[in-house]
Amino acid sequence: MRKGELTRNTILDRAVRLASEVGLSGLTIGRLAQDLELSKSGLFAHFQSKETLQLQVLGRASHIFIEIVVRPALAQPRGEPRLQALFDRWLEWTKKADLPGGCIFVTAAVELDDRTGPARDRLVSLQKDWLDLLANVARTGVTEGQFREDLDAEQFAHDLYAVMLGHQHAHRLLRDPRATDRARRAFEALLEAARREPRRRSA
Amino acid sequence: MRKGELTRNTILDRAVRLASEVGLSGLTIGRLAQDLELSKSGLFAHFQSKETLQLQVLGRASHIFIEIVVRPALAQPRGEPRLQALFDRWLEWTKKADLPGGCIFVTAAVELDDRTGPARDRLVSLQKDWLDLLANVARTGVTEGQFREDLDAEQFAHDLYAVMLGHQHAHRLLRDPRATDRARRAFEALLEAARREPRRRSA
DNA sequence: AAATTAAACGAACGTTCGTGCTATTTTTCG
DNA sequence: CGAAAAATAGCACGAACGTTCGTTTAATTT
Numbered sequence: 141m142r143k144g145e146l147t148r149n150t151i152l153d154r155a156v157r158l159a160s161e162v163g164l165s166g167l168t169i170g171r172l173a174q175d176l177e178l179s180k181s182g183l184f185a186h187f188q189s190k191e192t193l194q195l196q197v198l199g200r201a202s203h204i205f206i207e208i209v210v211r212p213a214l215a216q217p218r219g220e221p222r223l224q225a226l227f228d229r230w231l232e233w234t235k236k237a238d239l240p241g242g243c244i245f246v247t248a249a250v251e252l253d254d255r256t257g258p259a260r261d262r263l264v265s266l267q268k269d270w271l272d273l274l275a276n277v278a279r280t281g282v283t284e285g286q287f288r289e290d291l292d293a294e295q296f297a298h299d300l301y302a303v304m305l306g307h308q309h310a311h312r313l314l315r316d317p318r319a320t321d322r323a324r325r326a327f328e329a330l331l332e333a334a335r336r337e338p339r340r341r342s343a
Numbered sequence: 344m345r346k347g348e349l350t351r352n353t354i355l356d357r358a359v360r361l362a363s364e365v366g367l368s369g370l371t372i373g374r375l376a377q378d379l380e381l382s383k384s385g386l387f388a389h390f391q392s393k394e395t396l397q398l399q400v401l402g403r404a405s406h407i408f409i410e411i412v413v414r415p416a417l418a419q420p421r422g423e424p425r426l427q428a429l430f431d432r433w434l435e436w437t438k439k440a441d442l443p444g445g446c447i448f449v450t451a452a453v454e455l456d457d458r459t460g461p462a463r464d465r466l467v468s469l470q471k472d473w474l475d476l477l478a479n480v481a482r483t484g485v486t487e488g489q490f491r492e493d494l495d496a497e498q499f500a501h502d503l504y505a506v507m508l509g510h511q512h513a514h515r516l517l518r519d520p521r522a523t524d525r526a527r528r529a530f531e532a533l534l535e536a537a538r539r540e541p542r543r544r545s546a
Numbered sequence: 547a548a549a550t551t552a553a554a555c556g557a558a559c560g561t562t563c564g565t566g567c568t569a570t571t572t573t574t575c576g
Numbered sequence: 577c578g579a580a581a582a583a584t585a586g587c588a589c590g591a592a593c594g595t596t597c598g599t600t601t602a603a604t605t606t
Contacts, residue, residue, distance in 0.1 A: 143603065144553065161457055166368065170592065181596085182554035190594060241457050250453040253515040254364055254444050264517060271517075298525050299532075302509025306501060309508060312456040314467060314474075322501045329502075329536060346573060347583060373562065384565090385584040393564060552603070562593070572583070 148186045151176060152200040155193065159201075160234070161241030163251045164194045164259060194259045201244045202266050208233045210273070219281035220331070226277065227327055230304060231320060242312045246305065271297045278334070287334040296334060303327055351389045354379060355403040358396065362404075363437070364444030366454045367397045367462065397462045404447045405469050411436045413476070422484035423534070429480065430530055433507060434523065445515045449508065474500045481537070490537045499537060506530055 154176055159167040169190065173183045187193040213225035234242050241247065245267065252260040274297035281287040303326045311319035357379055362370040372393065376386040390396040416428035437445050444450065448470065455463040477500035484490040506529045514522035 142552095147553085163366075163454070168592080169594065179555045180594090181556075184595070185553070185555095188595095247453050249512060249516045250450050251366070253511075267517060295525060295528060298509060298513060299506075299529050301512065302505045302529065303502075305508035305512060306505025308456075309452060309504065310501060313452045314470065322498060325498060326502050326505065333532060333536070350583085371562080372564065382585045384567090384586070387565070388583070388585095391565095548606085550603105550605070553601080555598105555600070557597085557599105559596075560594100563591080564589105566587105566589075568586085568588105570583105570585070572581105574579105574581075576577105576579085 144186070147178075149200075151178075151183060151186060152196055155197045156201045156204065156237075156244060157239055157241075159197050159241075160239035160244040160247060163247050164197065165251060167194070167197070169193070191257070191259065195262055197244075198248065198259065198262050198266065204237050205233060205245075208236050219277070219284035220286040223274075223277050223281065223331075226274070227300070231307065231323060242308055243304075246308055271301060274300055281334065288337060291334050296330065299330055300327070303330065347389070350381075352403075354381075354386060354389060355399055358400045359404045359407065359440075359447060360442055360444075362400050362444075363442035363447040363450060366450050367400065368454060370397070370400070372396070394460070394462060398465055400447075401451065401462065401465050401469065407440050408436060408448075411439050422480070422487035423489040426477075426480050426484060426534075429477070430503070434510065434526060445511055446507075449511055474504060477503055484537070491540060494537050499533065502533055503530070506533065 151172070155167060155172055158172060158175065162168075169184055170180050173180045176183065187196065209226060209229040213222055213229055216222040216225040229236075245263070248259075248263050249267065252263055271294075275293040278287065278291065278293040278296045282289060282291050282293070303323055306326065307319055307323035310316040310322055316322070354375065358370060358375055361375060361378065365371075372387055373383050376383045379386070390399065412429060412432040416425055416432055419425040419428040432439075448466070451462075451466050452470065455466055474497075478496040481490065481494065481496040481499045485492060485494050485496070506526055509529065510522055510526035513519040513525055519525070
């Protein structure tokens, strides 16, 4: 049972890469087998259905994301420095993970948002975890005294996610060379607003 | 040639709706014909290829977007009020256009961002037009004295687009009931930052 | 080295994909 | 109303889809 797991992981790594380009439903068993020079049936035997394959692709992608983005950032001090580290790594995680099609979670999100089933459920769960993590780090920034007391940490996480979505759009679709600069500015503005003292009630 | 155009538009309307759910490549001629109770070949004859169909779907969607979002907003005073009108209509245009799958441009953007060909080119062109329009309205806000002199209008447009992407994500994937509220807050923060006097160079 | 288990293969299944043809129906116009 | 033109339907195609089968090759255990 040793060899099996090994090739299964090889398959999944390739599948994650492929899915980042063509999506989870565009990801095809025939194409995947061809890329890996495996037979369709041999590959298929590792998973018992395409749905299982999709689920495992999501799981594998999540694992990679955590290794590349989250874990290293945890080495940074709590609060704002950690937030900055998360953002920096987040910005370029698809490069480090060698995902030629950009963030696979964004692709999957758009694909699955109006479908039902376990793949969607899994993705939602992963995304909520990620947003929770971001909100928690922001909250820590408050207790550490870096951010203002009345910061809405969940709104902050939401806005931060939006910045990343905007970046992907500008970078990948529009091919805007200023995309990364734009994202950094937007992030800086979020930070600045989080740091700023709450505005006085009147003028 | 009268009846032809009529049914072609009927087809395109349905195709836009369907594509909002399953994307431009998930959009299938067979499924479309079935939905409309037409024969596959009869439908196909209106377009000479699937690519043409996709192009026309994008064109039709753009037309609908302009009618629902842009044109009515132009009735508002220049600058900030117009911006507010654009935002409000943008937020709910998929409801008014009866697109059950959310914004078709977001779906298409993720699908096409790493492909080549006329469909991608068309989408990029449309999206740039839209961002330009947003930037122009923001710039007008400056000349009207509503926004600060040194506002980066293109950055503003970029950030605004990001807010909408964040909204779609929170609303459609996460089904967050606070999604619209979140988007409004983010937009308000952008406006506030645009209105605010430029910050002093030091403390 | 033999026996057993796991992994990969090749062929075929029923379906659907986009795309051609050739009829037939329907609309338009003189 | 009848002729020309346009719109639709019918049928077939090759390819690709996910999936199942029986068999062969390779790895692991005895």
